[in-house]
Structure formats: C-alpha cells, structure tokens
Amino acid sequence: MGTLLIRNARNIITMDEGRTCYPGGSLYAEGHEIKAIGYDLPYETADTVIDAMGKIVYPGLINTHHHLYQTFTRNIPWAQDCELFDWLVTLYDIWRHMQPRDVYLSAKVGLGELLKNGCTTASDHFYCFPNGISGELIDEEIQAARELGIRFFPTRGSMDLGRSAGGLPPDEVTQSINVILKDTQRVIETYHDASPFSMLRVGVAPCSPFSVSEDLLRESAKLARSYGVRMHTHLAETQDEEKFCYDKLGLRPLEYMEKTGWTGNDVWYAHGIYFNHDEIHRLGACGCGVAHCPSSNMKLSSGVLPVRQMLNAGVKLGLGVDGSASNDGSNLLAEVRQAYLLHRLTSGLNGLSAEESLWVGTVGSSRVLGWDDAIGSLEPGKAADLFMIDAGRLEFAGALFDDAALPAAVGSGRPVDMTIVGGKVVVKDGRLVGTDEEQLAREAQASAARMLEVASKRTGTNYYKHRL
Template sequence: MSTLLIKNARNIITMDAERRCHPGGSLFIEDQEIKAIGTNIPYEDADTVIDAAGKIVYPGLINTHHHLYQTFTRNIPWAQDCELFDWLLTLYEIWRHMRPEDVYLSAMVGLSELLKTGCTTASDHFYCFPDGVSGELIDEEIRAAGELGIRFYPTRGSMNLGRSQGGLPPDEVTQSAEVILKDTRRVIETYHDASKFAMVRIGVAPCSPFSVSEDLLRESARLARSYGVRMHTHLAETKDEEDFCLAKLGLRPLEYMEKTGWIGRDVWYAHGIHFSGDEIHRMGACGCGVAHCPSSNMKLSSGVFPVRSMLQAGVHVGLGVDGSASNDASNLLGEARQAYLLHKLTAGSAGPTAEESLWLGTVGSSRVLGWEDAIGSLEVGKAGDLFMIDSRRLEYAGALFNDTALPVVTGISQNVDMTVVGGRIVVKDGRLVNIEEERIAEAAGAAALRMVQAASRRTGVNYLRHRGRV
C-alpha cells in the first residue's frame, strides 16, 4: 500500500457535517483512504511527504454532468448564438464525423482541464454514436480517464428517436434499441465497480425526451435496476423541451419520467430548470437528484435553476459543467463561482453563499451520484481526493479572511497547484503528472479541425463564421 502525508497546511477545509477546518493541519492517506486528519496526527513518515506550508487543502470537486466528446466543438462561431434545439441541430452535423480516436482525445482534454481545476471525480453522459463508427466509443473515454488517474463515472447514453420518427437528432447519430441495450449491458459488465473506492462506475443514460422512445426509457430503467446502477437523463432544460413533451406526449417532462419509471433515489437529471413548485416537491419526496449547470444554462438562454427551492424540498443538487460546447470550458471551480454569482443576481441574499456553492460542488455532488460514503468531504474513512491552492499567490493578497470561500469569491485565475485522487498526485505545480500536455493539445487541435472541415464539406456551411453574418 502506498502512503501520502500532507503536513503543515495553512488550512484543511473538510466540508464535513460540522464544516470543520484544521489550520496548520496534516492529513495522512494510506492507499486510497484517509486514515488521519487534524493538527496532531500520529504519522510522521510516508512514501510521499508534502510540506503544504502556505497551501489550503480542499475536498476534490465532483462533476455530475458532462459531454466530453463536445470538447472538440468549443467556440464554433456558427453555433455561438443559438438556443438549445438550433444549437444541437448545428453541432450534430459535426459530431457525426467523430472517430474513436477523437473520443479518446476529447476526453483527455476535458478530463485534464477538470483535474487542473480541482475536480477529482467526473461523470460523463455519452450518447452520440455515428453510423459506421465503432459502437465501443465510451471505452475510449474510460481509457483516457485511466491514463489520467481521475475517478470516473461515465453513463452509457443513447438516442433511438431520429428525425424520421419525430425526434430531434438526425437518424445517422442514433442506434436501435436492441443495439443500445446490448451494449449497455456490455459496458456495465465490463467496467462497473460498486466498491467504495472504485475508479470507474457506470450509469444508464438515455439522452432526453425528444431523442429516445418511451419503450427505450422503460427498458433502460429495467436494465439499470437489474444491475443496481444509477440512471441519468436531461430533463426540463428548456421551454422548447416542455412544449415538445406536451405536443408529442401530452405530458409535462416530469410526468413523462413518472410514467416510464424514471424517478427515485437512483435517478438524477441534468439541468432541471422548468419544474413547477409541486414537481419540485415530488422530486424531493422521491429522492431524485439534479445536476445544476449554470454556465451552460446562461449561454444557451435556458433559464435559471431554482436552487433554493430544490434544496428546501430535499432534492439532491450538485454541480456540472455540461458539455464543453455549451460552456466552452471544463472548469468546475469556475462553475461554483458562476453558481454563486448567478443566484446573487437573481435571488439576492437568498442565493447560496460562497461556502454553499463550494458545498454544491463537493458534498452536494457526491449525494447526486450516490457516492457520499467515499467522496465529497475530507474525513477519516473517505477517499483521499483533494486539491490545494497556494494562498501566497498575488491574486489572493488582501483576500485571506475566509479560506473556505476564497476560491469561489475571488474567482481562481489559474490552475490549482496540486490535485490528488485516491492518495495519488495527478497534478503538481499546476501541470498534469501522467501525460505530456503539449502532445495531447496538438493532436486534439488537429482532430477538432478535421471534424469541422468534414462537416463543412458535407453541408456547405462555413462553421467558422457567425450565423447570418458576412
């Protein structure tokens, strides 16, 4: 077993139930597990010893919703000023040109950015499987996560309701229900680890009410529960989605989920903006969770998530960056700050404090993923997942009055100094330990350009100019 000792920290922010902090504290990790934390712990030696003088230690952040494959369609001018449905229709034309290596490289980029900004556990929702391309694309993301050393929670997504059947996506990026369910079983049986300190867990994730059939929703729920894995989907993100559900299904989005078995403590939704008060209470009563994605919701003009109502009703709420193409970044620490500022704007003093916003990205997110026994806070018996920032940086001068709120209030302007996952250092001095960053960046840039150029040749659209402009 490997051991890690972090000693003499300026402060250790635990985010435990009592919100304890340990100024001048130390932390000892054996293998993946925290064995001791405090100011006078009975450990002086370890395989690796870090003198954390001047550093503040925080629990690793937890990302509850992402689309890593979208990393290659960030900052596309043609899609920059669209709302959700038009945005999707634009980018489907590029995503249909994905290859397995593109999925691997995009995951490397997105997960790397998450690690460099303090995220130690990332969920991903992969649902786009172009015709003629290997169906084992989620495997490429899992390979990337393993190389980087991040704790990973991919969800096997799906779309089977193409345009010819009244759905939104082109038929060329959908699969049959039979293919979807067969591969979902394969992914669960191959990769899912239910152990406390697992590095990979799998979820089941049909994409949305406007891209999957009712039968697939029902069968996916049955499959997930037969394996004891969690369930994830987009829901109540936009008014367009609500209108679609009412027109096509005669039900509001949550009513449709209730009809198809998609409610309960093993379910979490992405976005959850357009719920009524009664629906929020029903979600809280059944234990559902929601991934709050403030940057994406603002960029796509989707609306403002009712965070206080959700929390008061007992809904589990965590943070997600959403796809990089609707955020243009994979920075969960930045997302905590966005949540803090957005709700200050819309709710004033009723919005979450900076400390509550950090809680959403740690403890709150761990509850959304049903993993609060191992991650989300720094406590004896939990995983040694953490990040550190150096309080002696220029950008923190004059701000060192509340160490817990510091990274949210000040808005971190660069990468964290160190990220540790399961007691293993994966980011050191702001750089990834396990990969050559420049090599990945060069390969990823070339792959992204190839996809955009292929889409332009096929459609005749110049995606590198703004829509409706010369």
C-alpha cells in the same frame, strides 16, 4: 498500497457535517483512504510527504454532468448564437463525423482540464454514436480517464428517436433499442465497480425526451435496476423541451419520467430548470438528484435553476460543467463561482452563499452520484481526493479572511497547484503528471479541425462564420 502525508497546511477545509476546518493541520492516508486528519498526527513519514505550508486544502470537486466528446466543438462561430434546439441541430452534423481517436483525445483534454482545476471525480454522458463507427466509443473515454488517474463515472447514453420518427437528432447518430441495450449491458458488465473507492462506476443514460422513445426509457430503467446502477438523463432544461413533451406526449417532462419509471433515489437529471413548485417537492420526496450547470444554462439562454427551492425541498443538488461546447470549457472550479454569482444576482440573499456553492460542488455532488460514503468531504474513512491552492498567490492578497469561501468569492484565474486522487498526485504545480500537455493540445486541435472540415464539405456550411 502507498501512503500519503500532507503536513502543516495553511488550512484544511473538510466540508464535513460540522464544516470543520484545520488551520495548520495535517492529513494522512493509506491507499485511497484517509486515516487521520487534524493536529499532532502519529505519523512522521509516508511514501509521499507534502509540505503544505501556505497551501489551502479542499475536498476534490465532483462533476455530475458532462459531454466530453463535445470538447472538439467549442467556440465554433456558426453555433455561438443559438439556443438549445438550434445549437444541437447545428452540432449533430459535426458530431456524426467523430472517430474513436477523436473521442479518446477529446476526453483526455476535457478530463485533463477538470483535474487541473481541482475536480477529482467526473461523470460523463456519452450518447452520440455515428453510423458506421464502432459502438465501443465510451471505452475510449474510459481509457483516457485511466491514463489521467481521475475517478470516473461514465454513463452509457443513447438516442433512438431520429428526425424520421419525430425526434431532434439526425437518424445517422441514433441506434436501435436492441443495439443500445446490448452495448449498455456490455459496458456495465465490463467496467462497473460499486466498491466505495472504485475508480470507475457506470450509469445508464438515455439522452432526453426529444431524442429517445418511451420504449427505450422503460427498457433502460429495467436494465439499470437489474444491475443496481444509477440512471441519468436531461430533463426540464428549456421551455422548448416542455412544449415538445406537451405537443408530442400530452405530459409535462416530469410526468413523463414518472410514467416510464424514471424517478427514485437512483435517478439524477441534468439541468432541471423548469420544474414547478409541486414537482420540486415530488423530486425531494422520491430522492431524485439534479445536476446544476450554470455556465451552460447562461450561454444557451436556457434559464435559472430554482436552487433555494430545491435545497429547501430536500432535492439532491450537485454541479456540472455540461458539454464543453455549451460552456465552453471543463472547469468545475469556475462553476462553483458562477453558481454563487448567478444566484446572488437572481435571488439576492436567498441565493447561495460562497461556502454553500463549494458544498454543492463537493458534498452535494457526491450525493447526486450516490457516492457520499466515500467522496465529497475530507474525513477519516473517505477518499484522499483533494486539491490545494497556494494562498501566497498575488490574486489572493487582501482576500485571505475566509478560506472556505475563497473559491467562490474570489475564484482562481489559473489551475490549482496540486490535485490528488485516491492518495496519488495527478496534478503538480498546475500541470498534469505524466502527460505531455503541449503534444496533447497539438494532436487534439488537429483532430478537431479535421472533424470541422469534413462536416463543412458534407453540409456546405461554413462553420467558421457567424450566422447572419
């Protein structure tokens, strides 16, 4: 168990309950756990000693919603000018050609970008399993996460409602309920670790109302609760989804979740834009969480989350980057700023403050994942998950008056200077430790290009052109 000592920071932004800051402070950790933080610590040395003079230390950001496999379908001209349903239909025809190596490489690229921008814990929603490909694709993501050293929360997603049954996805990327439940059970039993400083927790995550059956929702909920793991799905993302639920089910999306056992303090939804006033209060009362994905919601013209209403109603609210193809990146630090700006634009002074936006991406996100006993803030007893920014950068000159607000109010145009997960340095001087980034980028781009070429030949679509 290694020890870590960070000395003489310009400031340590803890995001604890009192929003305590320690200008000139230090932090000491043993293994994953912070043992002391503040001034005049009784520790002079450690296995890793970092002189943080001039650096601002922040709690690691926590990503509550992602689709890492989508990293290889970013910036595709044919899919750029679409809203959600058309966007999905276009990309399903590419995703159906994924191979296990594609999943591994796309996860390594996406998780690497998250780490380089201050994210220390990432949840992922993997739900696309092409016919004829090994069902153990989520294992490829887990391997990538282990190699990079990020705290990981993969959710075993699923789709069983293909086009032939009235759903949105092609049948070729759906699975039967029996196959889904069997593999979900395997993933939980093989990987889930519920301990506070776990590096890997697992969730259960049927995709969405328009791609899964009622039976799958019910059986997935039973399975998740029998193992005590959390539950995740997309909900209330678009008006098209709302219309689908009305037309096919005769219910609003949240009513459908209530009917199938998908509410409670072990559930979180991605997006949640179109909940009405009464539904928001029901969410707060039952303990549901929501992953807010501002960039994705803007790109796909989905809408704007009623963030202040949710916070006032006690809804657990966190940040997510969403799928890389609807962002088109994996930068949660950018989402902190996007959330701040978006809600200032749409809600004025009733929107998020800059510091609140950082809180949503740290403490708020930890509550959404049910992990706030160990991550989300910097204080004794919690994990040494953090990132540092050099306040001496040119882009911060003239802006060093509110260190807690800096990430949202000013933003960061390049990777953070250091990221630490569980007391271990995983990003140093803005680069991943132990990873040849250039080699990874070359191999990843070649893999992405192969997927696109295969899909183009199969569908006859020129994905390199914009739609007319």
